[in-house]
Amino acid sequence: MQVEVIEPHGMCAGVNGAIAKALALAKARPEGDRSPIYCLHELVHNEIVIGELRDLGFRFVERIGEVPRGATVVFSAHGVPPQVRAEAERRDLKVVDATCPFVARVHRSARDFAEKGMEVCVLGDPAHAEVRGIVGEVEAAGGRALAGPAGAAAAKKAGGAAPLGVVAQTTMNSDEVERAVAELARARRVKTMAKVCGATKERQDAVRRFCRGAGPGAAVLVLGSKTSSNTRRLAEVAEECGARAFTAGAMDELSRLDFAGVERLGVTSGASTPERFFMEAVRSLRRVPEHVAIIMDGNGRWAKARGKNRGAGHRAGAKTLERVLDWCGERGIRYLTVYAFSTENWKRPKAEVDGLMALFARMLKTKERDFVANRVRFRMVGRRGDLSPKLLSIVESLERKTEAFERQLIVAISYGGRAEIVDAANAAVARGEQVTEETFRRHLYAPDVPDPDLVIRTSGECRVSNFLLWESAYSEYWFTDTLWPDFSEADFDSALASYAERDRRRGGV
Numbered sequence: 337m338q339v340e341v342i343e344p345h346g347m348c349a350g351v352n353g354a355i356a357k358a359l360a361l362a363k364a365r366p367e368g369d370r371s372p373i374y375c376l377h378e379l380v381h382n383e384i385v386i387g388e389l390r391d392l393g394f395r396f397v398e399r400i401g402e403v404p405r406g407a408t409v410v411f412s413a414h415g416v417p418p419q420v421r422a423e424a425e426r427r428d429l430k431v432v433d434a435t436c437p438f439v440a441r442v443h444r445s446a447r448d449f450a451e452k453g454m455e456v457c458v459l460g461d462p463a464h465a466e467v468r469g470i471v472g473e474v475e476a477a478g479g480r481a482l483a484g485p486a487g488a489a490a491a492k493k494a495g496g497a498a499p500l501g502v503v504a505q506t507t508m509n510s511d512e513v514e515r516a517v518a519e520l521a522r523a524r525r526v527k528t529m530a531k532v533c534g535a536t537k538e539r540q541d542a543v544r545r546f547c548r549g550a551g552p553g554a555a556v557l558v559l560g561s562k563t564s565s566n567t568r569r570l571a572e573v574a575e576e577c578g579a580r581a582f583t584a585g586a587m588d589e590l591s592r593l594d595f596a597g598v599e600r601l602g603v604t605s606g607a608s609t610p611e612r613f614f615m616e617a618v619r620s621l622r623r624v625p626e627h628v629a630i631i632m633d634g635n636g637r638w639a640k641a642r643g644k645n646r647g648a649g650h651r652a653g654a655k656t657l658e659r660v661l662d663w664c665g666e667r668g669i670r671y672l673t674v675y676a677f678s679t680e681n682w683k684r685p686k687a688e689v690d691g692l693m694a695l696f697a698r699m700l701k702t703k704e705r706d707f708v709a710n711r712v713r714f715r716m717v718g719r720r721g722d723l724s725p726k727l728l729s730i731v732e733s734l735e736r737k738t739e740a741f742e743r744q745l746i747v748a749i750s751y752g753g754r755a756e757i758v759d760a761a762n763a764a765v766a767r768g769e770q771v772t773e774e775t776f777r778r779h780l781y782a783p784d785v786p787d788p789d790l791v792i793r794t795s796g797e798c799r800v801s802n803f804l805l806w807e808s809a810y811s812e813y814w815f816t817d818t819l820w821p822d823f824s825e826a827d828f829d830s831a832l833a834s835y836a837e838r839d840r841r842r843g844g845v
Contacts, residue, residue, distance in 0.1 A: 337595055339621045341666050342542050342556070342604040347711070348535035350436030351380050351608045354413035356740050357434045361410065362392040374403045375410040376420065377465045379434060380608035381564040383585055400424055408432065413608075414465040415439045417472020438533040439466055442503050443473045445529035449501025450479025457491045458483040459516050459530055460505025464565060467505050488516060492523040504530035507566040507607070509573060510537045535607055536566055540573045546602040547577035553599030555580035557621075559590075559614050560606030567606030574602075590617055611670075611711060611742040618668025623836045625789030627671035628664065629811070631803055632657065634795030634819030647691045652821035654699055661745055663828050665710065671744050671785055675803050679719065679752035693727055696749065700730050707734065713741040717781035718751035719759070746782060753805030756781055760806075780806065787811065790835045792828075794820045812838055 347355075358379055365373075372395040378386050379394075386396065394410075400423045403409045408430040411420075415435040424431050449456045456474045460467040462484035474481040482491045491500055502520060504513045510532045517530050532540075543556055556574035560567030562585060571581040580598065584590040595601060603621070605614045619626055632653055639649030657674060664672045677692060700714070707714055714734045723731070731749075760779035761771060769775045777783050787807045791800075796817040800808065814831040818824070 337598050338600045339618065340602050341618060341668065342546050342602045344538050344542055345604040346609055346611050346614055348533065348607040350413055350438060352740060354379055354434035355385060357432055358389060358410055361432055373408050373410065375412060376400055376416060377412045377414065379410060379412045382561045382608040384610050384613055385608065403429055410434055412465060415443060415469040417469045418476040419472055438506055442506060443470060446470050446503045447473045447477045449527065450474045450477035454499050454501040454527065455480050455482060455491065456501040456503065457488055457520060458503055459488060459513060460484065460508055464505060470503060488520065492520060495523055497525065499527050500524040502526055502528040502530045504532065506533040507536050507569060508532050509569045510540055539570060539604060543570055543573045543604055544577055547574060547579045550579065550600050550602065553597065555582060555598040555601050557582045557601055557603045558606065559584055559617055560609040561585040564606045564608055570604055570606060587616060590620065615668040615670040622667060624667050624669060624832050625835055627786050627788045628669050629673040629788035629791045629804055631675045631793040631801060632820045633793060633797055635821060637795065638819040638821045646688055649821060650692055650695055654695060656821050656823050660828065663825055665743060671746065673746040673748065673788060675748045677749045678802060679750055679755050693724065697727050697730050700734050704734055707738050711741040711743060713738045713744045715744060715746045715782060716749055717746055718749045719755060722750040746785065753802045757806055790814060790831065792831050794818055794823055
């Protein structure tokens with residue numbers, strides 16, 4: 337079965353923003369504070385996210401009256417009606433509003449229609465928190481809301497010359513919204529702001545494109561919770577296009593799916609699905625590693641063979657890195673660690689070192705937008721004190737801007753495996769800790785990152801060169817004669833295929 341990642345997929349900006357606000361709130365609590373943080377309704381419709389927030393002390397309630405007076409409450413990404421905001425103010429609640437900006441825009445449109453004296457038809461599920469919030473907005477403005485299929489039917493039946501305002505739940509099937517508005521327009525004079533959010537439409541359109549080009553034997557797997565409206569809509573879109581649709585909200589659900597007869601499987605995810613679950617699922621389907629590390633060797637020899645200076649080789653190597661990062665995303669590989677500059681590389685000619693540092697700075701600044709758009713977290717490992725203040729500022733700024741993302745590019749700059757071990761040991765001793773594997777690991781440069789499953793080295797050299805000495809104890813290695821700037825997608829897939837055939841016993845039998 338051929339497994340393909342459908343792009344774009346996964347979390348939208350509104351969901352990312354809501355989760356970031358919740359995590360910031362948890363992080364800001366004083367040490368030792370175990371008082372609950374309340375959230376009105378589920379922050380987003382995903383069991384993985386909700387479970388993690390519960391572990392951080394969040395308590396989810398369905399009524400604002402369940403929140404103790406003076407406590408902190410988060411309004412979910414789906415928004416709340418004005419009546420709830422007023423009640424929160426009366427109860428002296430500390431409100432953190434995580435409403436999606438697009439949902440807030442729909443609220444404003446619905447209110448504007450009502451204030452102009454129009455009836456407002458709200459397309460969507462009347463039981464959904466988002467639709468309830470929009471209906472409350474209309475009623476607070478003194479208007480009449482007609483919600484859900486029954487409301488749309490009533491609006492059509494009423495007819496008449498009076499204009500009808502139309503808005504929609506932001507996670508609906510975009511084609512369904514267009515059909516519903518067209519039907520209403522045949523019966524009434526319609527003023528419409530009924531649009532699904534851009535991210536939702538992009539993901540639905542991507543499924544349509546896949547299904548159109550996939551041919552017979554194709555199916556779509558939608559990763560996300562069954563409580564998620566946008567997850568269900570993606571499955572509906574696939575089925576409308578004639579493809580089989582599967583859904584899974586956790587790895588155990590995925591393991592129970594039967595893909596018999598499927599020749600080509602497109603994988604997408606709902607707008608509230610964590611990327612780490614998506615990538616874990618894709619890795620499971622493809623049997624690819626979670627973490628790939630690469631010793632990017634051969635830039636200088638590549639340049640020399642073409643009569644160019646070494647700087648040209650490094651620039652060509654940087655372009656290869658961009659491509660490899662894309663290939664990792666397409667294959668569901670969550671972590672990519674690359675060896676960019678070792679502690680020993682400072683011995684190279686000053687002009688080459690200066691050129692490399694300038695290349696690092698230029699690449700990080702020009703690619704910042706791509707990191708954010710592709711939801712890739714950038715991290716540096718190595719001795720930061722060796723970098724110039726200007727380069728370090730660029731590095732740390734990009735780290736802050738991308739720290740909420742789950743896919744990771746980890747760049748080793750001024751890095752040495754021995755240096756990392758020495759630094760970790762000294763840090764443990766300075767804290768008066770007994771050095772065990774567990775305490776030692778806490779002081780590595782990236783202690784939360786799992787050890788690499790696969791280490792790739794280019795250029796024909798067959799040594800580890802002081803790279804991830806502690807972390808690669810049980811890594812699989814793959815060597816190629818190809819120089820790094822020439823490293824191709826076929827080379828990458830060969831490394832992954834070799835990895836998939838290996839039996840990783842880790843000292844067992």
